Amino acid sequence: MIFIKFHLRVLGITRNNKFISKCIINNSKFLCCQKTSTPYETETCLRKQLEEVFKFKNTNVSNWIIENKARALCIEYYKSQKMDRQQFLQLLAAKYAVQHDDICNIAKKLLCTESNNKRLIISYEQKLKSILTSDYQWLFLIIGRLESGVKFLVDLRTDIMELMVETKETDENIVIQQLNMTLQDLLLLWFSVGFLHLERITWQSACDILQKISDYEAIHPIKNWLDLKQRVGPYRRCYVFTHPSMPREPLVVLHTALCDIIPDSVKGIEDAKTRILGDKRKEITFQEEDKSKIKAAIFYSITSTQKGLKGIELGNYLIKEVANKVISEFPMIRELSTLSPIPNFRSWLLEKLKQDVNYIFTADECKSMQNILKEENVALGLKKIFNNSLWTNEKELCEMLREPLIRVCAWYLYKEKRRNYALNNVANFHLRNGAVMWRINWLADPSPRGVANSCGIMINYRYYLHESEKNSQNYIENYFINASEDIINIAMRQNELRSKM
Incomplete structure (x- = not known):
C-alpha cells in the first residue's frame, strides 16, 4: 500500500x-x-x-x-x-x-370526467401524479x-x-x-454536470484522496508511491469530478500526459517526457515546465469509480473540461488524443479462431504460423501462447502476428457492432463523446494486463473539439463511426479476406 x-x-x-x-x-x-x-x-x-x-x-x-x-x-x-x-x-x-390497481381506477375516473369540469379533472390528475x-x-x-x-x-x-x-x-x-x-x-x-466540482489532484492533495486515486486506477495499476507521485507531478495532470454530497470521493478520475507528440505506446509517454526534459536530471516543479515543448495532451486513463453511477455520463464531460483546462494552460497544444486499451479483444479473437482460423489469417499466414508454433492446429497453438505475455519477447512470432492482428483489430473496432454501435465498450464511449478512431498501435502495452486484454494492442482516439459535437451526434443518431483513412483501409483488407471464405 x-x-x-x-x-x-x-x-x-x-x-x-x-x-x-x-x-x-x-x-x-x-x-x-x-x-x-x-x-x-x-x-x-x-x-x-x-x-x-x-x-x-x-x-x-x-x-x-x-x-x-x-x-x-x-x-x-x-x-x-x-x-x-x-x-x-x-x-x-x-x-x-x-399500485397498478389504484392507477387504473383513477385513470378510469379521469377518462369518464366531462371535459368542461376542470376542477374535477385537476383533482384526478393530482391524485394520478401522486400514486404514480x-x-x-x-x-x-x-x-x-x-x-x-x-x-x-x-x-x-x-x-x-x-x-x-x-x-x-x-x-x-x-x-x-x-x-x-x-x-x-x-x-x-x-449528478448532473452542474452539481459536479472539477478538482485537480497533486502530490499536495489530501492523503486519503491520493490513496483513492491509487486504489481506483483500473487501466495502468500504480506500482508504488514514486509511481503515484509521478502521475500527479510535472508534465502530468490528474483531474477528478467530486460531488458536494460526496466531497472526498472521486467519481471519475482522468490521468493526462503532456507530450511533444502523440505517443504510440505506454513507454512512448515516458519517452516524450525524457525528450522534453533533455539533460535535466533533477526533479522539477510545475512552474519549471517548458510550455513551448508541450504540443499534445494524452488522456491515458479514465476510470469511473462508482458502480452505482453506471449509465450516468460523467467521463465524457470530464474529458472535455480537462481538454479546455490544459489548452488554456498550454497554448501550444494542437493535438488531443487518448492512448486507450481495447478490453475483450483477445477473448473475441480466440473465439473467432476457434470458429475458423481462416477468419483471421490468410493461407500463407496459416502456414507460417504452423512453422513458427510447430503446431498443426494454429487456433490451439495460439490459445496456448496467449495464456501469458511471454510470447511478446519472441521476435519472429511478434513480427508474424503483427499484420494479421492489427488487421483483425481494425475490423473488430470499426465493424463489429452491438445494437448498431461499436461492440467494444471503450470505443463506444469515445465515439459517443465525439472522438475519431485514429491509429492502432502494435504492442503498445506489453504488460501482462495489456496482453491479456488485447494482445498488447492499443488505440489512439483523436479529439477535435470543434468537430466533437457533430461527430457525437452523427454516431448516436446515425451509427456512423468516424475513423481515419488508415484504420478504414486496414479494416477493409480484413473484409476482403472474409469475403473469400
Whole structure:
C-alpha cells in the first residue's frame, strides 16, 4: 500500500461486517449500539425498520424523526449480509412500488370526467401524479437528505444492479428493474454536470484522496508511491469530478500526459517526457515546465469509480473540461488524443479462431504460423501462447502476428457492432463523446494486463473539439463511426479476406 489505509480498515470496520457496532460512512458517523444478531434477526430488523419509516409517510411528524428512522435503516443495511440485503431489496421493490390497481381506477375516473369540469379533472390528475410516484422514491428522497445519504444510495444501486443480474424469474426481475430505474432517475438529476466540482489532484492533495486515486486506477495499476507521485507531478495532470454530497470521493478520475507528440505506446509517454526534459536530471516543479515543448495532451486513463453511477455520463464531460483546462494552460497544444486499451479483444479473437482460423489469417499466414508454433492446429497453438505475455519477447512470432492482428483489430473496432454501435465498450464511449478512431498501435502495452486484454494492442482516439459535437451526434443518431483513412483501409483488407471464405 502507498499509504496507511483509511481508519475504517485499521479498526477492522468494513461495509460487509455484520458485527459492526459503529458505522462510519465517508467520515460521517451513523452510530448504533446493537447486539450481534443472526442473519434471520438482521433480515427481520431491516423489515421492521423499513415499516417504521413508512409508518410516518403522509403524516405531520417532524422530518427530524423520519430522518432518524431512515438513518437507522441505513445503518442496519450496511451491517447486513448479502442475502439479507437482497431480501430487503426484493421486499422494497414488490411492496413499496406503485399500485397498478389504484392507477387504473383513477385513470378510469379521469377518462369518464366531462371535459368542461376542470376542477374535477385537476383533482384526478393530482391524485394520478401522486400514486404514480412509488413509495420507495419517497424513501430515497428522505435518505438523500441525510449526511452521506447520497453515497448510501449510490452503493444501494450497486446492490440493485447485482440483484438484477442474479434474478432469473421474469416478473420478479421486472420489479427490480423498476426499482433500479427509479433510483437511476434520481441520481441522474443529482449528478448532473452542474452539481459536479472539477478538482485537480497533486502530490499536495489530501492523503486519503491520493490513496483513492491509487486504489481506483483500473487501466495502468500504480506500482508504488514514486509511481503515484509521478502521475500527479510535472508534465502530468490528474483531474477528478467530486460531488458536494460526496466531497472526498472521486467519481471519475482522468490521468493526462503532456507530450511533444502523440505517443504510440505506454513507454512512448515516458519517452516524450525524457525528450522534453533533455539533460535535466533533477526533479522539477510545475512552474519549471517548458510550455513551448508541450504540443499534445494524452488522456491515458479514465476510470469511473462508482458502480452505482453506471449509465450516468460523467467521463465524457470530464474529458472535455480537462481538454479546455490544459489548452488554456498550454497554448501550444494542437493535438488531443487518448492512448486507450481495447478490453475483450483477445477473448473475441480466440473465439473467432476457434470458429475458423481462416477468419483471421490468410493461407500463407496459416502456414507460417504452423512453422513458427510447430503446431498443426494454429487456433490451439495460439490459445496456448496467449495464456501469458511471454510470447511478446519472441521476435519472429511478434513480427508474424503483427499484420494479421492489427488487421483483425481494425475490423473488430470499426465493424463489429452491438445494437448498431461499436461492440467494444471503450470505443463506444469515445465515439459517443465525439472522438475519431485514429491509429492502432502494435504492442503498445506489453504488460501482462495489456496482453491479456488485447494482445498488447492499443488505440489512439483523436479529439477535435470543434468537430466533437457533430461527430457525437452523427454516431448516436446515425451509427456512423468516424475513423481515419488508415484504420478504414486496414479494416477493409480484413473484409476482403472474409469475403473469400
